[in-house]
Amino acid sequence: MHPYEMRRLIRERRDDRLVSIANGTFYHVVGRLERDGLIVPVGVDRQGGRPERTTYSLTDTGRSAETTWLRRELPRIDNLMEHRVALAEAHVLPREEVARLLTLRRDALAAHRQDLRSGVTAAEDRGVPFQFLVELERETALLDADLAWLDTLLTRLADPGTAWGIHELPPTTRERLTAYRESVLA
Structure with missing residues (x-):
């Protein structure tokens, strides 16, 4: 999709609550992604009196960078904002891998909570x-809540009845997603 559509989709999904990007900055980010080979232009179009818009697609290098980043960020406990973004995109990884990475995070959070409690007691x-x-x-208290939420999420991920990833979405949802993507790229 083109950068304007990317921004609109970020706002529509309310992902701007996770990452705040100003319009000018967003175009610089898109330029950097292209320079780094993570996205490539796949077309230029013009609708009515609007300016030309370059449409981009994620490259194999971009997909690889995304999964590498997710694998690094999902288990971390030291950067909450990065972790929240990783959670929002975790659906691109297989369920079992997400469960494994979040179990690592859970174990690290539990150890941190124990250290904190020991320090308070001392x-x-x-x-x-x-x-x-x-x-x-x-x-x-926040760690207790995060651990309880993670336990619930891990239980849901262990349930094969819980859809995970695009291939597990109900057919009607996949069809709507495909139609939406095609309309954006048209």
């Missing part, structure tokens, strides 16, 4: 007042 034992530990309690 601080309380030394008489550190509550007001100096309140943010650590908040972080522990």
